[in-house]
Amino acid sequence: MRGTQLASRRLSAAVVAALALLLGSVPPTPAAPSPRPQEASEADRPRAREAWDAVYIAGRKVGHIHLRVEPVRAADGRELLRVQVDSQLKIKRLNDDVTIATRYGTIETLDGQVLRLDARSLVGPNETRVSGDAVNGVLPLTLEAGGQRRRVELPWPDDVRGPYGPELSLSHEPMQPGQRREVKTFIPDLNQVGLTVMEARGMEDVELGGGVTMSLLRVDATVFGPDGEPLPGMKATYWADADGQIFKSRTEAFGGIVTYRTTKQGATAPGGGAFDIVQASIVPVSRRLSNPAASRSAIYRVSLSGDDRPEDIFPADSRQSIRRGADGSILLQVRTSGPQDGPAGRDSVEPEYLAANPMINSEDPQVVSLTRRAIAQAGPDPWSRAVAITHWVADNLREKNFETAFATAKDVARDLSGDCSEHAVLTAAMCRAAGIPSRVVIGLLYAEQLGGFGFHMWNEVYVNNRWVAVDAALNQTDVDATHLKLNATSLDGVSPYAQFLDVVRVFSSLSLDPIQVN
Numbered sequence: 001m002r003g004t005q006l007a008s009r010r011l012s013a014a015v016v017a018a019l020a021l022l023l024g025s026v027p028p029t030p031a032a033p034s035p036r037p038q039e040a041s042e043a044d045r046p047r048a049r050e051a052w053d054a055v056y057i058a059g060r061k062v063g064h065i066h067l068r069v070e071p072v073r074a075a076d077g078r079e080l081l082r083v084q085v086d087s088q089l090k091i092k093r094l095n096d097d098v099t100i101a102t103r104y105g106t107i108e109t110l111d112g113q114v115l116r117l118d119a120r121s122l123v124g125p126n127e128t129r130v131s132g133d134a135v136n137g138v139l140p141l142t143l144e145a146g147g148q149r150r151r152v153e154l155p156w157p158d159d160v161r162g163p164y165g166p167e168l169s170l171s172h173e174p175m176q177p178g179q180r181r182e183v184k185t186f187i188p189d190l191n192q193v194g195l196t197v198m199e200a201r202g203m204e205d206v207e208l209g210g211g212v213t214m215s216l217l218r219v220d221a222t223v224f225g226p227d228g229e230p231l232p233g234m235k236a237t238y239w240a241d242a243d244g245q246i247f248k249s250r251t252e253a254f255g256g257i258v259t260y261r262t263t264k265q266g267a268t269a270p271g272g273g274a275f276d277i278v279q280a281s282i283v284p285v286s287r288r289l290s291n292p293a294a295s296r297s298a299i300y301r302v303s304l305s306g307d308d309r310p311e312d313i314f315p316a317d318s319r320q321s322i323r324r325g326a327d328g329s330i331l332l333q334v335r336t337s338g339p340q341d342g343p344a345g346r347d348s349v350e351p352e353y354l355a356a357n358p359m360i361n362s363e364d365p366q367v368v369s370l371t372r373r374a375i376a377q378a379g380p381d382p383w384s385r386a387v388a389i390t391h392w393v394a395d396n397l398r399e400k401n402f403e404t405a406f407a408t409a410k411d412v413a414r415d416l417s418g419d420c421s422e423h424a425v426l427t428a429a430m431c432r433a434a435g436i437p438s439r440v441v442i443g444l445l446y447a448e449q450l451g452g453f454g455f456h457m458w459n460e461v462y463v464n465n466r467w468v469a470v471d472a473a474l475n476q477t478d479v480d481a482t483h484l485k486l487n488a489t490s491l492d493g494v495s496p497y498a499q500f501l502d503v504v505r506v507f508s509s510l511s512l513d514p515i516q517v518n
Contacts, residue, residue: 047071052267055089058255058280061271063089063100065259067164072107080115081108085164092276104188106162112172114162117141119188128358130191141191143493145358147410150493154193160184166196166221167238167246174244175200175219187223187231190498194231195224198238206239206248208260216241216248233504253504254280282452283444283506286513289482292446293474297335298481301325301513304506313486313506318342319469320485332512334481337468339383344465352490353437353462359425359491360440361410362432370413370426371433382436382463386470387477389430390459393423394475423473424457425491437462439488441469442499444506446482453484453512455503460488481517 048070055063065087072082084105091098100122107116117139118131128145132154139156142149161169166183175181177200185196201218208214216239223234233253238246251257254277289295302310302322310330311322318337325331356363374392378384398417407415409429412422424440431438438461445456458471458479467488469479486502 052262052264053259054262054267054269055087056256056258056260057089057091057275060275061269062091062275063087063271064267066264066267079110081110082106083108083162083164083168090271092274092278094276094278098277102188104163108162112161112165112168113158114156114160114165114186117162117186119163119191121189128189130188143191143358145408147364147408148356148358148361150358152191152493154191156193157184160186160193162186163188166198170198170219170238170240170244170246172244174240174242175217177202177217185223187225190225190231190501192226192498194226197222197224204239208247209262214239214241214247232501233507253507255508278454279450281503281507282447282450282454283510283512284452285446285511288448288451289446289514289517290448292448292482292517293476293480295481295517296478297516297518298333298514299516300332300334300484301515302330302332303511303513304330305509308505308509313502313510315485315487317485318466319479319483331515332484334484336478336481338478339464339466339468342466345467347465349437349462350490352492353439354432354435355490355492356429356432357490357492359408360429360432360438361408361413362429364410364413364429366413367409367426367429368433371430374430375434382434382461383468385434386431386436386438386461386463386468389434389436390427390470390472390477391475393427393430393472397423397426397472420457420473423471424459427459427470427472428491431459431461439467439490441483441485441488442502443486444484453482456483458483484512 048068050069051067053065054061055065065085068084070082072080074080082105084103087102089100091100102122103120105118106114108114114134116133118129120127120129128143130141130143132139132141134156137156139154140151141154142151161183163186165185169181169183175198179200181198183196183198185194187194198219198221201220203215204218205213206216219238219240221236221238223231225231234251236249236251239248240246245261247261249259304310304313310332314320314322314332316322318341320332320334323331323333361367370392371389374389375385378388396416397412407418407422407425409425412418412426413429418426428438428440438459441458441460443456443458444453446452447454458469458473460467460469469483470477471479471483486506487499489499
């Protein structure tokens, strides 16, 4: 049975992961030394510098960013720079506190060429690390999480910059009004090379706090992914002085992520009020729904601001589809769908849905042991085993606080506690251990207590040549019609957080009008 408190507590794991991803795009104030001429004097040699920024979300101080730049000497005698950005946010998930910490470090040449990359993200006690050394125009990038590694080779020409490359570019060479600049940028947590386009607008009087106002250059920045499309939530505005130092930045996601340059004392001072990411990420509805767990079909009128099309937000499958109403409105139709519903698909799916990866540790001995226990009394067919695993996970994972936002299946198998994300990764891993293709679904779920839709994770299993939804967090094998799918993923590769950008895409732009719920 789904209680209102239970539903609302399980909504926000994906949002925290999305916020961790966006934190990597929040610019620190650059303080790197400018490149020097080849015959520079001793006084012009690079020196250690640092900068501190306070971070606010929706007007509440939540943390800080610390940038350090120091000279190092390579074994061959070259002078290089070590650049490290440490950031920490403390937010609320209803009654619990979550700490999100990231560290992005590079070894760079004096003109910004990245030779080594080491990026770490910590959400609660769970850390993921991505690292690699550039060699001959290639960066072999390794993801480490959950005791597993994944490796991919990224093309890495000399003009690729680190995660904070656009901001450092401004400090190396300040822009003038009307100028446009492109910087190839490594995108943290997506672990891809994108393109940041900066456009300098004009001078603006900017209030910086404490009664201080400065005339600063406004620079609008858009980050494009490898496919050439803008990345959701990553449009930013910087305000920089004549030396290219950023004194303020703003990213629109989550009601506005704003940074201000300040002192160490100001950056690390306690915040003035908690930012609750669950309350802030609710998608509103025109009327409340009663007994949502019993819903088997529903039609929602979709309103979406911005350039995105509803067809691009809500994928069509056997459970949901987009159509136009007689009045021209956009309607999302959702229904419960089982292993016999809809047309059958292919006999097999891609190997990634059966393989272990750093998040879905299906080969882990404890995961395998739990799987054998869960299916001991199940029939031999895949659906019976998937049902048994779903119920076992629902019955055996205990409630916990929200300090952990996104654990690996290996960790969950040992702790047997978790919210929706932990239910989803363990269910996926156990299904794969039982030979059943599985994936994680990221989407929206109605929460009665909060009066709207929040972000949620569940699963799909491939049985009878169909992808069928199951939700261990709510103990549903006939998933109700208030589960709205945004995407599905195997969580494979070196960018498992990439799918959470769809969370950012709908935040503050989507509203839903339930016009028929049965």
